Amino acid sequence: MNLLFALAGAPLAFLLASLIAGRHGARLIWIAAPVITALAFWLALETHARPQGGALGGWMPPLGIALEADGLGAVLLLTCALTASVTGLFALGRYGGARPESARRYTFWPLFYGLWAGMNAVLVSRDLFNLYVAIELLSICAVALAAFGSRQAAVNYMMIALAGSLAYLLGAVLIYAALGTLDMSLIAQRAPEARASVLIAAALITGGLMAKTALFPLHGWLPPAHGAAPTAVSALLSALVVKASFVILARVWFEGLPGLAGAGVITAFGVLGAAAIVYGSVLAITQTGLKALIAYSTVAQLGYLFLVFPLAGGGESATPWTAGAWGAMGFHLSAHMLAKAGLFLAAGLMIYGAGGGRIADLTGLARAMPVTSLAFGLCAVSLMGLPPSGGFMAKYLMLIAALASGQWHYALVILAGGLMAAAYLFKPLARLFAGTGTPAIRALPHRSMALAPLVLGAAAIALGLLSAEPYALMVSGLPEAGEAGLEEAEP
Amino acid sequence: MSAAMLVPILLVLAPLVPALASALLSGRARARNAINIAFAAFKLGVVAYALAGVEAGAFYEWRIAFVPGLDMVLRLDALALLFVTLSAVLWMATTLYAIAYLKGSAHQARFFAFFNLCVVAASGIAMSGSLITFFVFYEILTLATWPLVVHTGSAKAMAAGRTYLAYTLAGSAALLAGIVWLESGSGPVEFAAGADLSAFSPLAASMIFVLLIGGLGAKTALIPLHAWLPAAMAAPAPVSALLHAVAVVKAGAFGVVRVIYDVYGIETVAALGLGLPLAALASATILYGSLQALRQSDIKKRLAYSTVSQVSYIVLGASLAGPFAVIGGLVHLVHQGLMKITLFFGAGVLAERAGVTDIRQLDGVGRRMPVTMAAFSIAALGMIGVPPVAGFVSKWYLAIGGYQSGASWVIAVLIVSSLLNAAYFLPLLYRAWLKPAAPGLPDRNALAASRTWLLIAPGAFTAAAALGAGLFAGFELSPLSWAALIAERIYLP
Amino acid sequence: MTELLAERGHVFALTGAALIALGFYGFMAQRAVIRRLISFNVIGSGVFLLFGGTGYSAAGVDPVPQALIITGIVVALALTAFAAALAVRLAQGGDRDDGTDDGEAGP
Amino acid sequence: MSLAFDLALCAFILGAAALAVAGRNLFGSVVFYIVYGVLIALAWLSLGAVDVALAEAAIGAGVTGVLLIGAWQGMKEAGALEDSQAPPWPVRLWAALGAALTGGLVITAIIALPGQDGLTRTVADEQGALALGNPVTAVLLGFRAYDTLLETLVLSAALAAVWSLSPERVWGGIPGPKHVSRPDGVMASFGRLLPPLGLLVGVYLVWAGADQPGGAFQAGTVLAAVWILIVLSGLRDEPRVSSLPLRAVIIAGPAVFLGAGLAGALAGQALGYPPGYARTAILIIEYALTVSIAATLALLIAGPARRLS
């Protein structure tokens, strides 16, 4: 439990340090990245044995707050640490260096560590109100960073974030009023006592979190905000921020209120997820701007996550891993985190190099920027769900869960989603290889900046090849509803 | 790391080293070529070691778990070795050829990087011991070959790339659907054990089979999924050679063979009544391919359609029950590889050195480029099925197989297709050898000066190999006897 | 007396619910950011009133909700402060306005 | 306080809220919002939650009100005040329907609540260990200290976010407009007279917070008000955004709190205070927090950097 607090506290400490460090705030990333990643790795080792947890200050819930990290939490903490570290080092190109302090170069770092702290706090906590404060810290940093790009998009993002947080807060308040506790495991025990109020509260919480996760039809704010932001920021927003609210949603339904979800709710999630995949992919295919395309791809990829609700049980098939869909969710979360961040970083480099944001401007860049193009390719492979990437493992496990439980319509959506992803990702990839000459490009601030997306892309591929360990970690300590499915699990 | 585990890893990962070297040593061509050749030779050595081992009954397998229960398995059984040997030999030939062919052209580093990646994928496909491993390498092959198809970057190449992707990715989606549907009912499928289809009704099992074969059909260029193959001619010659003779098309055919023999098993396929329709489809492709080849005036397009029809011989062999058909299909896998690569090497040299890309320009080339045209002619005769070249052996066994399994119409198909082969190959030979030289043809010493042995030797070597495979078919280590060994292990496990 | 006292808790809880509805209307109907911020704060205080009201008993308001409400008020303040500053800055400078921005100094 | 008073108060609250939300003139809405805030503080007093009443009056009505007036001023200067045109009727209809639905849902949820006795008794039993009289402070800085820690960091992040909006050409400059007043005028003299009293009240609020209603946030707001008063009366100008001592003050509180938490973690119990010293530790943290919260709130009100002189 001390390790969990340290994981949430460390980025907070760096937030404060960067506030006072002024011009040298940028150099802190060289200390923060290894320290926090090491802590996350240590947690992963510990969680391998048994889920970590404990009450802060010794005060047991319902009075105090309990921090807890099961397998999935540990994997996400580690992937989040890796993604944030690499993106932070990448951001040195724009917000670091020996230049005098400027508004953005100074304030980027506290907001970056605030975002990272918000992510870690969300991943370790199981208390509804604590999750509210953590996700507010995350949201305010995310909106502020999005304002680095387009302020209009940031205002729209802010409005949705405000609405979402209010709905969530109202839900949490009603749950406390009904059950007298905010801790998820206690909520699970006491939920049946006040079914009506808890159901209404759950609906409000779900509505709020769906707005923050930009699930179709509440996704309008995401593409402009993520598309217009600077490279490092759009990577952070797409890869990390939208996932935090989904993780809370999954925890609320799978750990807080397992027996409560009726068939209607579960199918609603499935249908919305499928609609998000189709809608996001079709929009992505029609985009001409590269960053807009990747932003719509995020809308589509988030749809896959919501398919885990109907597929959770996966049926008692002959497959030895009945917890398929829970593992698939873990793989999809971490693979998308790595691949999407890598994709945005590579895209940012290419747009900076080619001097134009449209896909048509990328002609022949594979020859001029081979390493960045390779990184873009690796990340695209994982997003398309083609082997040997982490994305493929997620797709494979989800398909197995879908077919084993007889819900083959979801399998069709997943396969169609994969094909559409190939359609909109090979469009820029083909541009890279097209043309004969080698286009002249603008030199990057540091030659090594192309390594950042390459590391992330390689990590996404490695997640697919060496998937045994991460899988074992992900399904250790999974909630009982994760294995038996939302409906069958009695609270 | 006992030898049993080291050999499969070496065979699959060996080409990774030249792939990385090519990417990193983009400047120094000489060092890169040396590394490529060295590792091609090294792989041949390992293959020889493995051949002796498997002959003596050794068992090579390497296994790593994707997810508990779902393993990535690399296993060297007899069938795997057949394809690995073919790919190792032809990889060596194509490397030499590509070095000569691409001398001085741009972006060779990228070419050789992806070229070696293809070989990794091809040997991975050959040695995959489970359905999931096969699919992983099957997809890596698509990703590795696409950059080669679009290598030149011209509008035509990009269009070819788009078609190639459309067919192969759609095929892979169908294949994945089949695999997942199968494995959701029968648990993870390993080739040695095969899949227990108890959980499926005959209809479901057949639908899964259609999905699997449909998915694989895209790469095997079965009609109507063949359109990408002629379009991919926009790629440079070594790519066409590798694509058609060794990697992509063979991967599809090899997949069909694996599905029929090791996943479903011949009796199940026959019981479900799926053998005959597949045989019919293969025959239709054979005839269609040959007819289309007749109408092409561009040499490479004609060879492409010829490949469409020739690969379906393998599928035909696999779909007919009976040991001879099995042997015929498998041995054609090797023979077609040897012959087709020689034809493409020849076409490449003609286009590169003499600027001959159309049949009408072939007049009198025989005397000007005797070695290349000789190799080209041997291979062409082999394709027609003229003994003693290897082509005859496989057609002979296929005919007997067809007769034995009661599908005598197969013999008719083989005869008609041989006639068609003759119809579209013989005019080329006639023009090259018996026609006076066309005015535009560069004269003898101009050709002599620009002729480097490195460009011509690979074609000659593969032609000799094709001839040898035919003549010494009875020899103990020849492709034919190896195919017989495989058939024996299939029928008397 | 006690159910009256409990009743008083419900009076404020219901007022909170009414405030939430009122604020929701304001948040959804208006376009100007400042007005939506006012509605946001109205909903926020409504939620807290509901929280306090439902936590009310003879011994007064349950201290845990009280603490959470104070935390909530401060968080709501932080959000309002930034949202207001963002709206004003957008009104002043338009979207990507000041060229003096350190510009595209890097990807 | 009798039921009649409560009902009247609630009626006033709803009236003020309606005017604040749907008022024609934006400035009028802001003013009515402040009135509404004060009425809500009264409601908390009537419920007996004095801590919350203080917080609501100081932060909910006070600081938020000043922020909104500042924002209104900013919008007026930028000429973006296109208020008083009513939103189109379909939007209003949908909004009204949505509001009715939400309200109905919440009310049914309230009615369906089982009689939950909450944690009042548990807090009373456990707070002895922290030697704190005020149960709210015991929860805020003892049982749920992690929430409060995150919350103070939210404030610091909000400040960084507001500063990130500063135009680049004035970065390092001074936020807020330049206030000037006659040296011996009413503003200047009051500006000199009131701050000591405000300081006294602020310190008292923190000190009393341990056993009676009060605490770091309420005290911080009072001190921030003192700061604004001084600046408003033109006696002192806002500090430069890039001044190091200012930044040190901003991070002092959260740093002390986080330090205490991490020290506890090293000693085996994250955010756990050493037995017996809980009260002193909490008081130290509260004092540090008050200073930082005061600075942060004042700077949030001042807004991004605006001028160099």
Added chain:
Amino acid sequence: MSPGELLITALLALGVFFYAAGTVGLIRFPDTHSRLHALTKADNLGLGFIVLAAGLHWGDAWIAGKLALIWLLALFAAGMAAQLVARAALKPEPRE
């Protein structure tokens, strides 16, 4: 009603009267300055009477002292606010 209560109600009535006067002034007077005049004078006086009444009602000197301090602070606040509003009203409207 004992004499004490009678006095308190009278004071309260007086206080309310002054508040009403201030509000009437706010509505009737033409320009900002005269309105300010009415508000600051009348309302503060009204507040004074109410504070006095409350002090008497509780009868505890300590509470009465605190109430008086509150009244004093209210006077200061009203004074400063009036100054600010007056100065804002005087300054010509910033160029629109």
